[in-house]
Amino acid sequence: MPTTPTFALRYPAASDPADVPTDMGELATDVEAHLNQPTPVMGPSNYTHRNKLLAADTQPAHQENGNGTHYWGAGGASTLDVQLGRVAAGQLSVGAGTGALPVPVSNAPLSAIKAGNGIEFGHSNAAGFRSVLGADSGSGNSWLALHGEAGTNTGFRTRGNRASILRADLAGGFQFGNVALATGDDQALAILATLSNLGILRAGFADSSYSTTLPASPVDGQIHNLIVDATNGIVWTFRYNAGSASAYKWEFLGGHPLRAEIATSEPINGTGAWTNCATAGPDIVVPRPGDYLADVRAGLSATTSTAVGQIGVANASVGLTPVGTVTMESPVSGGYSSLAVNPSLPALAQGQTLRMVYNAAALHNYQLRTLTLIPRRVS
DSSP states (O other): OOBOTTTOOBOOOTTSOOOHHHHHHHHHHHHHHHHTSOOBSSOTTOBEEEEOSSTTOSSOSEEEETTSOEEEOOOTTOOOOEEEEEEETTEEEEEESSSOOOOOSSOOSEEEOOSEEEEEEEOSOTTTOEEEEEEOTTTOOEEEEETOEEOSSSSEEEESSOOEEEEEOSSSOEEEEEOSOSEEEEEOOEEEEEEOTTOOEEESOOSSOEESSOOSSOOTTOEEEEEEETTTTEEEEEEEOTTOSSSOOEEEEEOOOEEEEEOOOEEEOOOSSOBOOSSOOOEEEOOSSEEEEEEEEEEEEESSOOOOEEEEEEETTTOSSBOSOOEEEOOOBTOEEEEEEOOEEEEEOTTOEEEEEEEESSOEEEEEEEEEEEEEEEO
8 A cells, every 4th residue: 555755645556356345444543653753854752733824835934843942924925933841850931033032041930032012911902001110122122111112123112001111220320211202102211310320310311311412302391401601610501391382492490690890980971872881791602592581780980970870781792771660860969779670571582692781870889790691491
């Protein structure tokens, strides 16, 4: 009786006498023996079972090796693309492709070792309700993205809800933050708080947002520390308010003012016009476009009469006419007064020069002149 070339299944030849029960019984015995015994394909210690979805498929949808490793794929012409196998005593590992599985460094019974998305969990609703344990592809920082996942190229991806993210900082601390969009890809983590390896919690300040320029693509609530005078250590802290109706969306939180002063006493001959002293100023150059508050102060002494003396702040890039409010005093002849005023200076342009200016109806001396400037909001 002839047999098949691969599995040696017996079947009747055309010349054999007809005996259907016997022939069917022998074929069934051979098939059962084959199903109970894996077929060696690479040697006696390595056996493989492959299952195809369709007979015409060139690739299996599932494969089981004799060492217990299982592989899966889409079938058809697609190669196997994911596997689960034993990598050490009491340990299984999940990995992509058909190459060597990553070996865990711990004794965890199950591992999924991969840059980017590691383990997904959460609600059955896939429209923004899934969460992922993973790691940054470049830096290796581990993270937990609630309602988010690793971005296609960088950062994080969301599918219907804004993600809340906890990320390790590789120094024993944590970063807490979120992303800007409910649906978006490759979004940067906006850090809202940090917990250092010493247990110091800082809320509302980004770790590395500290420079001489503002971020090019800020997100709502982002904090930035702007260096405005490196020589004197003056740094202004801003918070980005995306919902502000103003063109100046970086709102001032704190910092030391810019300050300029001239101590020398210098006279103004009373002309009734706004002018400079012999030493013009003090001056401050506007560091960023925005709305500002100024403070100007000076000592005033009269030499000949009780005529009014005034001070204010002008945009010297335009002229000497004061912007906003001014202040005035009328000291007695030979007397001394202090002048101070805090004008609001809206919509200043970067690079404009603010200057303290003076007006006197008679001969007055101005001394101990100071000008300070702080922002309300900038762009």
